Amino acid sequence: MEQEALFPLVLSVLARSGRQEIRERFGLQSCIVSTRIVIDVLNRYGIMGRPFAVRTIASYGDYAVVLGSVDGTPGKPATWNGGVAGHLVTVVPGKNLLIDASIDQLDFARFGIGALPCPFVAEVSDAFIDGIASAYFSVEGCALVYQPHSLPPAVVKTREWKSKTPSGSVVARICAEIENARPLTSKEFRSRFPDAYAYCGKRERSNS
Secondary structure (H helix, E strand, O other), X not given: OOHXXXXXXXXXXXXXXHHHHHHHHHOOOOHHHHHHHHHHHHHHOOOOOEEEEEEEEEEEOXXXXXXXXXXXXXXXXXXXXXXXXXXXXXXXXXXXXXXXXXXXXXXXXXXXXXXXXXXXXXXXXXXXXXXXXXEEEEEOOEEEEEEEEOXXXXXXXXXXHHOOOOHHHHHXXXXXXXXXXXXXXXXXXXXXXXXXXXXXXXXXXXXX
């Protein structure tokens, strides 16, 4: 399949089972390894994604939850170089998309903040990808804001980012599901199911 046709299928499988696979292996608060897995899956199919550091704010009424500096001033742990960001997502510049594969960690249902779709996939502007404008969304009654920040070098030096195992096994399982869902080309059908291909050929000839 052409990349344009395959891209929705990749997103569909990531949405249907990708996060479940990640949570079972790495838990809820896993934005770094979640982003790494999403990027590895996308790259496997020729879709270029890159990690993107953000400060994320979800609010409902008088309540708000922040992934990053609560008051917008520096002071995060060492992984974030004492900066303002505290969350990692994927951006796909060629398609102006944001993919947040761990937004479900913002689960504060008692305050009206929860049940957010995960992964959260949304169109963003060039200005957001260039790091000069925030992205604003209304999701399940919540206001959701992504503020872009420079990617701290320490993030891509973490074990969660660098280790190919066990994240590689999760990537392999997600890709296997994509392959199972991907329509076969005529050549692949003939190679994998020669008897069925021969039968279909006979049916076509008898109907012509």
